[in-house]
Amino acid sequence: xxxxxxxxxxxxxxxxNLISATLKMHDYKFIAAENGSGAVLEASSHNPDIMLLDLGxxxxxxxxxxxxxxxxxxxxxxxxxxxxxxRDKIDALDSGADDYLTKPFSVEExxxxxxxxxxxxxxxxxxxxxxxxxxxxxxxxIDMAAGMVFLGDEPIHLTPIEYKLICLLxxxxxxxxxxxxxxxxxxxxxWENDIASLRVFMATLRKKLESNxxxxxxxxxxxxxxxxxxxxxxxxxx
Amino acid sequence: xxxHILVCLSSSPSNERVVRTAVRMxxxxxxxxxxxxxxxxxxxxxxxxxxxRLEANIRIAEAAGAETVTTHGDDVPEQIAEYARLSxxxxxxxxxxxxxxxxxxxxxxxxxxxxxxxxxxxxxVIPYTGTLDGYYGKKGTFKQSVLPSWKDxxxxxxxLAAATGIGLLFxxxxxxxxxxxxxxxxxxxxxxxxxxxxxxxxxxxxAGVILFNYFLTEPRLxxxxxxxxYPVTFAIMLAASITxxxxxxKLKAQAKLSAGDAFRTKLLxxxxxxxxxxxxxxxxxxxxxxxxxxxxxxxxxxxxxDESGLSSGMLFFAGREESENAPAEGSDFEAAQWAxxxxxxxxxxxxxxxxxxxxxxxxxxxxxxxxxxxxGAARRGTDTSEKGIVQSxxxxxxxxxxxxRNAKGRxxxxxxxxxxxxxxxxxxxxxxxxxxxLTSISGxxxxxxxxxxxxxxxTTDRLLSDIRDDAEWLTGxxxxxxxxxxxxxxxxxxxxxxQIVEDVLEEALRxxxxxxxxxxxxxxxxxxPMLARMDARLIIQVIVNLVNNAVKHxxxxxxxxxxxxxxxxxxxxxxxxxxxxIPDEWKGKVFEMFFTGDNDVGDSRRSMGLGLPLCRSILExxxxxxxxxxxxxxxxxxxxxxxxxxxxxxx
Numbered sequence: 048x049x050x051x052x053x054x055x056x057x058x059x060x061x062x063x064n065l066i067s068a069t070l071k072m073h074d075y076k077f078i079a080a081e082n083g084s085g086a087v088l089e090a091s092s093h094n095p096d097i098m099l100l101d102l103g104x105x106x107x108x109x110x111x112x113x114x115x116x117x118x119x120x121x122x123x124x125x126x127x128x129x130x131x132x133x134r135d136k137i138d139a140l141d142s143g144a145d146d147y148l149t150k151p152f153s154v155e156e157x158x159x160x161x162x163x164x165x166x167x168x169x170x171x172x173x174x175x176x177x178x179x180x181x182x183x184x185x186x187x188x189i190d191m192a193a194g195m196v197f198l199g200d201e202p203i204h205l206t207p208i209e210y211k212l213i214c215l216l217x218x219x220x221x222x223x224x225x226x227x228x229x230x231x232x233x234x235x236x237x238w239e240n241d242i243a244s245l246r247v248f249m250a251t252l253r254k255k256l257e258s259n260x261x262x263x264x265x266x267x268x269x270x271x272x273x274x275x276x277x278x279x280x281x282x283x284x285x
Numbered sequence: 286x287x288x289h290i291l292v293c294l295s296s297s298p299s300n301e302r303v304v305r306t307a308v309r310m311x312x313x314x315x316x317x318x319x320x321x322x323x324x325x326x327x328x329x330x331x332x333x334x335x336x337x338r339l340e341a342n343i344r345i346a347e348a349a350g351a352e353t354v355t356t357h358g359d360d361v362p363e364q365i366a367e368y369a370r371l372s373x374x375x376x377x378x379x380x381x382x383x384x385x386x387x388x389x390x391x392x393x394x395x396x397x398x399x400x401x402x403x404x405x406x407x408x409x410v411i412p413y414t415g416t417l418d419g420y421y422g423k424k425g426t427f428k429q430s431v432l433p434s435w436k437d438x439x440x441x442x443x444x445l446a447a448a449t450g451i452g453l454l455f456x457x458x459x460x461x462x463x464x465x466x467x468x469x470x471x472x473x474x475x476x477x478x479x480x481x482x483x484x485x486x487x488x489x490x491x492a493g494v495i496l497f498n499y500f501l502t503e504p505r506l507x508x509x510x511x512x513x514x515y516p517v518t519f520a521i522m523l524a525a526s527i528t529x530x531x532x533x534x535k536l537k538a539q540a541k542l543s544a545g546d547a548f549r550t551k552l553l554x555x556x557x558x559x560x561x562x563x564x565x566x567x568x569x570x571x572x573x574x575x576x577x578x579x580x581x582x583x584x585x586x587x588x589x590x591d592e593s594g595l596s597s598g599m600l601f602f603a604g605r606e607e608s609e610n611a612p613a614e615g616s617d618f619e620a621a622q623w624a625x626x627x628x629x630x631x632x633x634x635x636x637x638x639x640x641x642x643x644x645x646x647x648x649x650x651x652x653x654x655x656x657x658x659x660x661g662a663a664r665r666g667t668d669t670s671e672k673g674i675v676q677s678x679x680x681x682x683x684x685x686x687x688x689x690r691n692a693k694g695r696x697x698x699x700x701x702x703x704x705x706x707x708x709x710x711x712x713x714x715x716x717x718x719x720x721x722x723l724t725s726i727s728g729x730x731x732x733x734x735x736x737x738x739x740x741x742x743x744t745t746d747r748l749l750s751d752i753r754d755d756a757e758w759l760t761g762x763x764x765x766x767x768x769x770x771x772x773x774x775x776x777x778x779x780x781x782x783x784q785i786v787e788d789v790l791e792e793a794l795r796x797x798x799x800x801x802x803x804x805x806x807x808x809x810x811x812x813x814p815m816l817a818r819m820d821a822r823l824i825i826q827v828i829v830n831l832v833n834n835a836v837k838h839x840x841x842x843x844x845x846x847x848x849x850x851x852x853x854x855x856x857x858x859x860x861x862x863x864x865x866x867i868p869d870e871w872k873g874k875v876f877e878m879f880f881t882g883d884n885d886v887g888d889s890r891r892s893m894g895l896g897l898p899l900c901r902s903i904l905e906x907x908x909x910x911x912x913x914x915x916x917x918x919x920x921x922x923x924x925x926x927x928x929x930x931x932x933x934x935x936x
Contacts, residue, residue, distance in 0.1 A: 133780075133822070151760050243783035243816065243932040250785045250814030268788040270821045271780075 051096030051165060053077040056086040056112070057127070058105050062150075066099060069154050075161070083107035087115050095122065097164045099157075100144070102128040102135060110142050117143035123164035123221070127152070133271040137225050140273065145222045147272075166278040167221030182217045185279030186261040189217055198259040208233065209252045212245075216266060216276035225273040249274055288316030291374040292346065293365060294353075295322070296335035299413030300342050303380040306411050308349040310378065319372065320346035320353045323364040326538040348629060355673070357542045359535070362395050366402035376407045433488075437480035441489050444479075445496060448472035452501045465501055466522050469493040473526040477533035486530025494523045545673075552580065553677050560685040569689065570648065570656040573682040575601045575608065577660060577675055584661035586611050586643055588621045590654055595625050603661075621645045621657045628654055648679065650686035715766070722755035757798060761833065765895050768826050768903065779820040779906055783930045786815040786849045786856045793828035794847065803841035806832065809848040817856040817927040823903045824927070827911075830896040831860040831923050839864030839920070851929060859924035861916045872913055876901050 053070060057063040058081050070077045078093055080086040083104045090098065098116065102109030113124055126139045129150040136147045145167060146160055182189040188197040196203050196213060205213065211233050216224065230241040249268070256262040267275045292307035294300060304320065311318035320343065331339075343353055358364040369377060379396065396410055433441075452465040473493055477486035495508070498519060502510045510516070556576055563569040567589050574587035578601040588598035588611065598611030598621070612618060624630060624645035643659030660675065729748045737745065787810045794808060828847065835845045839862045849858045867875060874880045880894045901911045904925050914922045 151756070239782070240933060243930065244934050246783060246785050246788070247814060247816055247932055247934060250787065254812075254814070268785075268792065270784070270789060270792045270825065271782075 050075050051168060052093065053161070054086065054089055054093070054095035054098045055079045056081075056083075056099065056104070056109075057101040058082060058103070059101070062101075062127075065154075066157065069157060073158060083109070083112045086112050090116050090120065090122075094120070096168055097161065098122055098124045099161075100124055100126050102126055102139060110138050113139060113142045113144050123167050125160050125164055136272050137227070140223055140225045141228060146275075147223065163221055163277065170220055170278065182214075184217065184220060184265060184276070186259050187256070187265060187279075189214060198256065198262060201259075203255055203258075205252070205255065206248075208248050209255070212248060212252060213276075216274060220276045220278050223269055223273055223275040229273065288314040288376060289372065289374045290314070290316050290318050290376045290378060291365070291369055291372070292318065292320050292351070292378045293323075293380070294320050294339065294342050294346065295380065296331060296339035296342075297380060297413075298338060299380045299411075300338070301345065302413065303378060303411045304342050304345050304349075306409075307378040308346070308351070310376070310409075311349070311351070316375075318346070318349065318351040319374070320351045321365060321368055322353070322355045323361045324355055324357045324542075325359055325361065326542065344630060353676075355676070357546055359539070362398035362402060366399060369403050369406055374406060376409060377403070378409045378411065381410050381412045433480060433482060433484045437485050440479050441476050441485045441492075444472050444476050445489060445492050448493065449496050449500055452497065456501055462501075462518070465497065466518070469497055469522065470525055470529055474529050474533050477530040478537060483531060483534050486534055487527060490523055490526030490530055493526055494519050497522065549673065549677055552674060553681055556678050556681045557685075560681060563685065563689075566650065566655050566686060566689060569682060569685045570658065571599060571608075573648075573678060574599065574658055577658070577678055578603060580674060580678075581660075584642070586617070586621075586659035586661075588618070588625070588657045588659075590625060590656050595622055595657060616641050617643060617659070621659060625654055625657050646679065648682060648686070650683065650690055655686060715762075719759075719762075722759050725755045726752050726759075761798065761829075762895075764826060765830070765899055768823055769895065769899055780822070781818055781820050781907075783816050783818055783932060784821045784824075786810065786817050786858065786927075789819070789821055789824055790828060790847055790849060790858070792821075793825040794832070796825065796829045797832050798836060804836050804839070805842070805844045807844065807846045809846060811850060815849060815851050815856045816930050816932055818930045819907060819927050820903075823906075827900045827903050827925070828858070828860065830900050834896055835860060835862040835864070838862075843920075852926075854929055855926040856929055857924060857926050859922050861920060861922040863916065863920040866915055866919055866921045867913065875913065876911070 053075050055063060055066050055070070055077055057066060057079070063079055063081065067077065067079060078089055078095065080089045083106045086098075086100065086104075089095070100109055100112060104112070109126065109128075113126075116122070116124065123145045124143065126136065126144045126147040127150065128135055128139070128147060136149075139147060145164060148157060148160055180190065180192040182191065186199045189195075190197070191214065194210065196205055196210065212229070215229060215232055226242045226245060227237045230237040230245055233245075234241050249266070253266050253268075256265060261279065265277050265279055267277060269275065288311075290307055290311050292304055294304065307318060307320075310316075322339070322343065346353055354368065356364050356368060365377065365379075368374070377399065379399070381396075396408060399408055448468050448471070451468050455465050455468070470493075473486060473489045476489040477483075480486070498508055498510055498515075499506060502512070502515060504511065510519075512518075556573075559572055559576070560569055563572055570587045570589060574585045577583070578585040582603045584600070584602050586598055586600045588595045590596070595613075595618070597613065598618075600609045600611045602608075620641040620643070624647050628647050628649070630644065630646045643661045645657050645659045647654040648656045648658055658679070729752045733740075733745065733748055740748070790808055790810065794806060797806065832845060832847065835843075839845070843863050845860065845862045847858075847860050849856055851857065871880075875897050877894075877898060880897075897911070900923075904911050907927065909925050909927060912924050914924065916922045
């Protein structure tokens with residue numbers, strides 16, 4: 048698999064150096080920008096594959112950068128934020144970011160997130176080629192035509208809501224989906240009761256998937272933010 | 286010494302000037318102002334115009350921030366003196382009009398009496414140059430007392446007839462005149478009790494003497510009398526009759542006044558008791574409105590004021606239990622607004638408010654108006670005792686509001702003081718404790734930059750891991766400080782939502798320090814997902830602190846168990862370890878800020894003593910608490926409960 052081109056947007060020099068050094072060490076190609084307008088410029092001229100974006104930029108809000116980039120590109124965007132407030136993350140995710148990382152973060156964490164984004168990238172690329180009704184993620188198999196979900200060869204029984212949820216997560220595999228996004232898609236509304244319901248359904252859905260050790264953590268919970276399905280087995284791996 | 290000015294209210298046209306002078310004096314001296322009205326029996330028969338004037342004067346005084354007091358009694362100067370003595374009044378302001386009025390009755394003037402009664406108090410007499418003739422003319426006539434009702438006349442006639450009948454019977458039986466006179470006296474006494482005012486008593490006295498003379502003395506059926514002693518008998522009889530009747534009438538008036546007073550006192554006591562239970566201004570206003578509605582059997586309404594003015598309101602209906610939300614528009618709302626912004630009573634006198642159903646009175650607490658009370662006129666006119674009741678209840682309401690404000694102020698001050706102290710402690714400790722890791726980080730980094738070539742790999746690794754550990758320690762500290770700033774400033778803003786307990790615990794365990802690698806950390810949860818109400822960020826902080834504590838204070842290889850079970854209504858979350866436990870003498874102290882156990886722990890194990898107090902504050906903010914128990918066979922268990930929430934699943 049080709050190493051992707053990564054755009055690093057960070058105004059703080061030590062952090063930019065840290066990220067650059069880490070990427071160089073792991074043979075990623077990267078370009079760097081230190082403000083929002085620079086980020087938009089670099090993104091449009093080099094068309095990077097993945098973007099690491101600091102939310103607190105000197106010239107414009109990170110969320111604004113996401114909105115501009117999303118107007119032409121679906122590249123995975125990982126938001127890096129010093130703000131620990133959930134609200135900022137949710138705003139960024141709802142504007143189109145795929146994932147988030149809170150400062151202080153460890154280098155391993157950063158690399159793990161980049162790998163997730165890489166897998167998502169391949170999903171986006173393969174999806175373009177084949178609109179298939181079959182979703183396969185490791186042992187998890189969703190046959191959308193038949194409305195069936197399998198773990199290995201075992202069909203698992205899901206309630207209608209659980210099925211809707213797993214399809215939604217599968218369609219956005221690798222992307223963190225906010226509570227609001229999911230409840231809007233599944234119930235069409237986003238009241239507090241819907242979110243509480245969502246948590247219960249997700250908990251039971253995860254319990255059902257956990258029966259297969261391979262799928263144990265294929266759905267991640269992001270407290271106060273949302274959920275994400277992790278791509279377990281990169282499809283391009285031969 | 287603080288001045289306390291007392292101004293005497295009356296219905297006289299001159300009184301307005303007196304009140305205004307007193308208000309000016311009070312503002313010059315910066316003193317307390319009390320407006321006193323002595324309610325005499327005359328009040329019942331007061332001319333409507335005078336009454337209106339009196340009420341206007343009361344309102345002027347109230348608008349100027351005076352406390353208005355009404356006392357009941359016959360003797361005006363005595364009442365004023367009594368109040369002045371009891372309330373520590375230093376100056377009395379009074380109009381001259383009242384003085385002349387009393388002079389008509391051939392008594393020492395009010396001011397003269399006052400001088401006698403309260404020699405130590407300054408009395409300011411405000412003269413009035415306008416004409417008061419009409420006022421006194423009315424006062425003197427006793428309009429209603431002169432013309433007693435037909436019923437009273439009937440009673441008088443019947444009793445006189447009965448007395449005469451008994452007299453004739455006594456005469457026949459040969460009893461002496463003395464007995465008959467006593468019967469007449471008794472008759473006059475009864476007349477005075479059974480009729481209103483003094484008139485019937487007086488008529489009865491004269492009529493009794495005449496009837497006695499006409500029917501019962503020789504020669505009978507004439508107004509002449511033979512006996513030489515009779516003129517004297519008649520005179521004494523008349524005097525006795527008049528005295529009796531006056532006394533009886535006075536007694537009756539007094540009884541009525543005190544009965545009214547007792548009723549009012551009881552009412553106020555009850556109202557006061559109910560108001561004491563109120564928790565906020567809104568509740569106080571609501572109680573006041575519903576009580577007035579119930580007691581007077583009228584419709585009432587109340588509008589609550591907030592920073593932006595009048596907002597919501599409630600309506601109460603006579604004879605009905607339930608209340609309604611009052612509309613925040615329409616002419617009634619406008620009238621309420623008017624009363625609110627002008628701080629005076631609205632009325633039908635204002636043209637724009639003609640169609641308004643209620644009379645709106647602003648209710649103050651201190652300097653600001655905190656609501657407007659509307660009283661409907663369900664029946665024609667409001668009689669005086671009812672007005673008194675309303676005034677009294679409003680007074681109680683104002684008192685309750687003031688108490689509430691004072692209590693709130695005291696509470697705020699106490700919290701502020703406590704927070705200040707906490708903040709000072711915190712800053713001192715932080716600035717001291719931050720230096721150590723920062724010194725280590727910058728020192729180690731510096732060493733590595735300049736002398737790297739001289740170190741072997743092992744030394745380099747050690748220096749680097751020191752930098753990392755210190756940075757991690759700082760990270761943990763910053764997290765705790767953030768939570769403290771959220772909790773500690775007195776305005777706890779929990780971001781509560783229903784969370785799956787297992788998810789929260791898993792998330793928390795992802796944030797445990799690296800130092801825990803040597804410990805065995807287990808997570809035990811039930812099969813069924815538990816949904817509990819909490820601020821997830823803060824509860825994660827609690828778990829992280831508890832687990833990090835356990836890691837810090839137990840030897841490598843110890844087992845730490847995070848467990849979540851449910852009792853009927855709660856999720857019980859516990860963090861237990863198998864260390865050596867906490868000595869009993871520390872158990873009370875571990876929750877205190879900046880307590881760090883024995884301070885001889887090495888630098889690598891330093892602690893700021895913020896973790897457990899923070900955990901406890903967080904749980905207290907959740908309405909829960911942190912419990913410390915001993916683990917069996919060794920170690921300790923920290924546990925807390927969170928309420929399980931029920932959710933209607935949207936299938």
